Amino acid sequence: MSQDFRLDNVGMVNREKKISFKFNGKKYFGFEGDTIASALIANGVHLVGRSFKYHRPRGFFGVGVDEPYAILQLDRNNERDPNIRATEQEIFEGLEVKSVNCWPSVNFDIGAINNFLKMFFPAGFYYKTFMWPPSFWYKIYEPFIRMAAGFGEASIKHDKERYEHKYEYCDLLITGSGPSGLASAYAAAKNGARVILAEDKPRFGGSLLTSDVNIGNQTGVEWTEKIIAELKSMPNVTVKNRSQVFGYYDHNMLVMSERISDHLPKTQKYLPKQRLWYIRANEVLISSGSIERPLVFGNNDTPGVMLSSAAKEYMKVYGVLVGKKPLIFTNNDSGYETAIEFKKNGVNPIILDTRSNPSSDIITEAKNLNIEIKFSYVVVAAKGYKKVKSADIAKISDDKKELFNIENIKCDCICVSGFWTPSIHLASQSGNKSKFNEKIDAFVPDKSKQQENTIGSANGIFTLEETIKDAFDKGFDVSNKITEKNNKVSVPTVVEKKSTDHDKFWCVPLPKGKSYKRFLDFQNDVAVSDIELALREGFRSIEHVKRYTTLGMATDQGKTSNLNGLQLVSDIENKVVPQVGHTTFRPPYTPVSIGAIVGREVGKHSKPTRKSPMHSWHEKNNAVFVDAGVWLRPRYYKQGNEGLFEASKREAKNVRQNVGVCDVTTLGKIDVKGPDAAEFLNRVYTNAWLKLPVGKARYGVMLREDGIVMDDGTTTRISENHYHMTTTTAQAANVLSHLEYYLQLVWPELNVNVVSTTEQWAGAAIAGPNSRKLLMKLFPDLDVSNEGLPFMGYKEADLFGVPAKIYRISFSGELAYEINVESDNGYFMWEKIMEVGQEFQIQPYGTEALSTLRIEMGHVAGSELDGRTIPYDASLEGLVSKKKDFIGKRSLNRSAFTSTDREKLVGIVPIDKTTSIPEGSYIVKDPKAKLPNPKLGHVSASCWSVEYDNPFSLAIIKDGKNMIGQKLFAMSPLKNKTIPVEIVSSHYVDPEGKRVRS
């Protein structure tokens, strides 16, 4: 394998393990430990993508999370993963990635025509162009914008990978394992604190991996290895690599995404792809380091122009040369370190330093190595389209305004260094207002807002000695606040080369007559001219400039561009940077996959699934289930080729003719106990409760304080101070909270306790004319005659040895009973009912038949009690006591609630007696009236009446009580139906209620 740009015996990749991968369909080789970026550079590949707007060729700019260019799409196990940074993604055997934002290929991209039309794509292009005519939006503009927007394509298939969430607590979270992170972690761990040290990259050490320093007589790399090994051996320390702390939230909650399997060919058994950590830390030390700033010059986006620190890291960590004729363009000493590294590897760099006559240890060393250095020199423009081929360079005047002696020199890469920008994102997210540090021309964190401190270069400290000392101190201080162990370790001696001040110059002026694009934001193609235009057009606030020009937006969030953008705005406005301020830093610091945020809460795991104890019986008997809140309920029991309609009709008919049984376990059940229980119910329900005798049930309606019906159900007095309340399935949790609210906060003087017993009881409703006969057989010792167990009566008895509670209540309108047994006996009860019921033609019925039965009877449910209706509207006004006060009563006196033409519950039947009326249809007088057609009401629930064998619906319509007999229309624009209907009573079947009392 020959890799033209791979150095021998340099770097940390595993030369023993060769790995093949595909980029744009072509096979390449790299080594274990390579990223896609380092492996491609080793193979001499620098063209990896096209820019967002102009489709200009894009290479590699950085070596980590700040990468604005090399965004690729990964195809893994037939699934697409867009927005992969080539500088972060490690290669694995069989990896396939491809370029995005180019067509037909990265080498020949049609969209690059935008580059020649760039005068037509100024800042604010979208706002100026896609304004009119309005009719163009749907068919022309939106599809165009959608096609042009974004990098890569998300998969529309279900993501089969597993993502997990983890909750963790610690004394101290340290975000980054550079020198400050390692030092503080070590100091705090030795002082007994529970420490989590998180490193975004696969390797620990941060800048120690690439800088030529000495700590405690060891190289930076050796010291890193020693500290990490010791930290890993300590039980109070968690050390995590490939883990990015990306968000700092309230009360010291931080969120970290750990990439567990992203670098592996296949997700390992028992290991998720990624894990999201929610970390509640007592203290946080932010050691997120700093990112090198670019210098701005003509065509500075050409592939081959990259950060000088990146070039150094490619050499030192990956053993890869980014070029063989490098030009180093710098305004500070960092560029020299890169030049020295090139020289050591046998490559001759040329340094262009914007400073006129700097001197420091590093500069002396470069001079001693005979590196060519040109002071007061700048790169005017990079030349070359898909790769840098040469550069126009020039001498610059002392006032940095004039260029002299422009000449062209050959080079194959330009490494730029415009000094360093501290990564203050996490501190800023915590609420820490930043301050501008003149010395480093960048923002640093100000006063701590939460329990956080920023250390190292993230805090603008750029000498190792100071960093290490400060980090040891901070590690001890914050840990000692918690552990109070006073165990202080000594600070090692540090040897480093001294550097001198940087030059504040950062943007090369255009030579006369030239109009090179000088880019500030590389991901979004924002050039100096775009910012100038935005300011000319009157944008002043930096937040507005950002949104208008897209400076600092997209996946890299301007990690390399923000500060230069601010600098430019300040220069034009004749302000200083702190006056302009910076845009808000918001989480996440780096893109996080949606899968990781969702975690395991996908599909059936997105909410708990509750099943009744009889669930397996339903399954065995061909039940088709429906979600009812978190419960799974049988919707119908399929026989032969039946569909929903036929099955539910058969089941409902059997209830009306023989007897049916329905699983009602899901109903909310609340035990209400205490000497004041009756008084409490009397305040909660609209009707009277004080005189309900023991052994009797009553139907009740409860309101919210605003007078709207909240829920309904029956409550039974089990004994003197014990009531069994039932709620609807959907409202069970809300009702319990509601009761607790009044007992704990409003009427604490009432001696009452409430507790949910929903899961304690399994329930079966037995309904139909044969139900008493069935009950006699189920409970042979019990008097179940109409006198012995009258309507709304309650009895306890044994069901074949199992204690049971029998409530004579009915939702179907038939003679009916509800039997409750302890949940563990639910299956037994159900089987017994089915077995004994056989001779009475018993059939189980599901929720669909249940609905049919209640709709025919005009019994209201959730579709009528929809959070908009007062008792009157649902024809429940008979249950509203005039004598006593209760929750929400005062609201019923409001004028709108006492108005006589309020919408009210009615029944409707299609005049042709055959056309079903879609639920949600509007009731109107004249279907041909001019729009908007005045709406009289809406259809709340529809069924096929099994009693009369025609469609029947419930509706809530204006002045309903005076509308009976009227002929109106039900319109469903959604289903494109207009159905002539007649208004009838909502009590369609058995209006006198004889059956339930029979």
Next chain:
Amino acid sequence: MLYINCPHCGLRSQNEFAYGGDATVKRPELNKEISDQEWDNFVYLRKSPRGKHLELWHHISGCRQWIKVERDTSTHEIFKTYKANEAIE
């Protein structure tokens, strides 16, 4: 995510709680004659101060007690928490 000190259970994460609104509202006594305006104020009118505010939270996935939390609505700082009927300082 807030870290709320439940007076019954200790420090717990916000996801165990449900927000219950303004804790300074007092329900008018039962059977008391009051004006529409007074009732309206009770049902609908809530202060939404920037800064210190006394709020109700329900420890719904914990002890199921309603508690009162004194919180800064702009900084989210929590100053003190109270049991349902504890006297407010």
